[in-house]
Amino acid sequence: MSERKESDGLESYFEAARADPPMPGGDWLARMEARAIAEAPRAPARLPEHPGLLARIRASLGGWPGITGLVSASVFGLWLGVTGTLTAEDLWSGESQLLVLDPVTAYDLAWAEE
């Protein structure tokens, strides 16, 4: 029997089978959806981009506020060095106007008054 003749004879059976595909129940599909969601890989946390050298230095110095403080102190130190207006002796002799800065805090004063 030729293959063509076999296919012709069987085609109506195949057609009947294609017309009536086995379909899963809605509850099964719903369960499969829930299972698929449960099995889904978790969305990865949004990682920050790998910081560059400058960013890491900035972070190690405490960010922009830290850098600002560091620059201010450096400039002040440079100014002291260049101008020579203040020496260690000035500090110990109390001649400098800088010593008008009172290191005693209100908290210390409150204790002293008791």
Next chain:
Amino acid sequence: MPYDSMTERSDEDLLAAYARGEAEAARALTQRFGPLAFGHAARMLGGDRAEAEDVAQEALLRLWRAAPSWEPGKAKVSTWLYRVTANLCIDRLRRARSAPLEAAPEPEDPAPGAVAGLQQQARADALQAALDDLPERQKQAVILRHIEGLGNEEIAVVMDIGARAVESLTARGKRRLTELLGGRRAELGYEDDE
């Protein structure tokens, strides 16, 4: 992403979205591939819906777990799923064959009366009964070629054989089906058709 736009995306895009953790992709993939896995399993397992649900669930689970390492362009998702589903079915059929007879499910009557309007169903049932008499590989090849509508090249990938072997399996399968169904033409209303 809205579900509607998911339905227009390719299988691979959806699987990649699923691997990124998108719940809508999980829903769309289930709607797309759940019926495919279930339908193929049901046909391979002789219409046993409970067994087909178990097999399809396992096949889908394997798909979800394969998603993160899926290589785009390597295989069609549907081809991969047909292959996994069929292999799971063949494992079950072989286990059932070696199990005691009383453990096997009661076969359904394959020949409901050829009542007008029910002939289509009767023919589908008769075909399923005849398919169940074929060796597993012939059955798989005939189902994929003539019911699922796959080409020989894709069936070759599903079955991990050459295209010529697919042709041979389908030819032998159809020859056997013709023998099995030939004696039932009157019963199935073919004489009324002529």
